[in-house]
Amino acid sequence: MNIDELKSDWQSAGREPLSEKELAMMTRVRNHPSLRKLRIKLMTEIAGLTALLFLFYDAFDGAQKPLTVNILLIISIVLYIVNNALGYLQIQNPLVSGNIREALAKQTLSLKRLAVLSLASSVVYATALLFFLTYQTAFTQRKYIILSALMITFALLFYYSWISWQRKITHFRQLEADF
Template identity: 30%
Template structure:
């Protein structure tokens, strides 16, 4: 009798009018994390665009050689493209035949993107530093300031590496758990 009631409930599931209305905008809304990433991408993009519009006058771009101006624009564009690629990686998860295959492919994409992330950050910061440090008259104090900036940037890159290692470790452990199951 108990199985008949369960079977009957299963067959009637979703047949009530309005049964699916309690799910708000199913398939049309984005997860909160994705909204936060999209908002961050918008703010950073506006910041990069504002910087590119103002650097020529505010940071004496007209007095610097063309190759430094081109390098700066390229580095800012690289950082912007990196942010867009990260957003697309998160927004479009891999959909394979089953959950294990999907996570395995996603893990591969995240590993690749982590390398791209670290390299693009390093190249972007290097380009910015080259632009701003190109025509400085150096003194001992300025070398110490540069050493402090480089140390700070090294700590940032190491922290970024640790964040990516943690994310990859979490996904790897899930894939291992699925292998064991």
């Protein structure tokens, strides 16, 4: 391509006006790439945890554990899924007001609440899962090592999740401060 063709393409770029429908589709919050990643993560978690719910009774000896332990695991998984789904819906439909600064302040507060609920539901789920897996288990040195590895993994995941939430909240605080 020579310079004249490049100039011609540059001058003709953007001459075709977009329809209002195309502009509306481009500016919809639901089409944001970050939401697409969150949606994929949410669907993957729902599929995995639903599979766990269907398999825990047979594969993880849920039949040999008391009903209360099984119910605790089920409730914690459902709480975790519902919390994540509600969080996704809240992020997908942000609070809109006439004042951008107020909207950012509300969104920051909303993210703070969402972070606390998300981390709390994760702690409840991880605790219930560990309780379910270790209930009436005769521990050996190998099992203590596995339990320690699981606890360290959960702690690292909580820390990563907390850092991620703090980064999001800080981003919105910075946006609010810039206005």
